[in-house]
Amino acid sequence: MSFDATAKMQFLFALRSKGVTDKSVLNAMEKIDRGAFIQGLFADRAYEDMPLPIACGQTISQPSVVALMTQALRISPRDKVLEVGTGSGYQAAILSQLARRVYTVDRHARLVREAKAVFEALGLVNITAFTADGSHGWTEQAPFDRIIVTAAAEDPPGPLLAQLKIGGIMVVPVGQSDTVQSLIRVTRHETGFEYDELRPVRFVPLLEGLGRD
Ligand code: SAH
Numbered sequence: 479m480s481f482d483a484t485a486k487m488q489f490l491f492a493l494r495s496k497g498v499t500d501k502s503v504l505n506a507m508e509k510i511d512r513g514a515f516i517q518g519l520f521a522d523r524a525y526e527d528m529p530l531p532i533a534c535g536q537t538i539s540q541p542s543v544v545a546l547m548t549q550a551l552r553i554s555p556r557d558k559v560l561e562v563g564t565g566s567g568y569q570a571a572i573l574s575q576l577a578r579r580v581y582t583v584d585r586h587a588r589l590v591r592e593a594k595a596v597f598e599a600l601g602l603v604n605i606t607a608f609t610a611d612g613s614h615g616w617t618e619q620a621p622f623d624r625i626i627v628t629a630a631a632e633d634p635p636g637p638l639l640a641q642l643k644i645g646g647i648m649v650v651p652v653g654q655s656d657t658v659q660s661l662i663r664v665t666r667h668e669t670g671f672e673y674d675e676l677r678p679v680r681f682v683p684l685l686e687g688l689g690r691d
Pocket residue numbers: 536537538539562563564565566567568569570583584585586589610611612613628629682683684685686687689
């Protein structure tokens with residue numbers, strides 16, 4: 479299957495029906511071909527609104543969840559964004575269309591290597607991907623205007639809160655793994671953090687340390 483006019487129309491229709499209204503987010507979702515991030519058995523299902531398996535036992539998120547999380551971040555073109563949980567690289571590619579610079583980190587070196595190859599093939603030059611335990615954030619580039627975590631934590635990780643700029647926004651799924659989690663938006667004000675609960679979601683867990691491959 480290819481991301482032709484018909485596939486795009488259906489893909490965008492599904493996003494709109496799930497509440498994705500932001501024009502710039504819809505444009506990014508139209509521009510980036512999700513098929514480029516899915517290899518093998520499931521490649522022909524790339525344009526369905528479903529999470530799908532990728533390497534290292536991980537998943538590429540459902541497109542409507544990618545779009546709604548991106549929308550919740552309220553990115554502006556000057557923003558420096560940190561993503562924790564590169565996975566396939568699809569979410570980072572969407573962010574790259576809206577932000578000045580995207581840093582994305584995964585604990586699996588293999589996923590980072592494969593995502594980098596796709597970024598290069600698509601000419602997405604404003605993404606830096608690296609292997610690390612992202613729950614510590616990335617002090618070299620902190621603070622960030624926006625932070626997105628695409629794995630579920632029991633609480634928003636303290637180091638990530640600390641690396642958020644004043645006025646910055648973080649979106650993070652919170653809750654026990656394997657149950658329904660809540661997507662939380664954290665806004666950092668001068669006086670402290672404001673928490674909004676956005677919607678139920680289901681993500682793989684945020685794990686400590688590096689993966690074996
Ligand atoms: N955003 C991805 C989907 C992420 S799946 C996409 O668009 O395809 C969640 C990812 O989080 C997995 O790849 C997993 O390896 C990663 N992960 C889990 N715990 C992590 C941690 N502590 N640091 C960095 N990455 C982590």
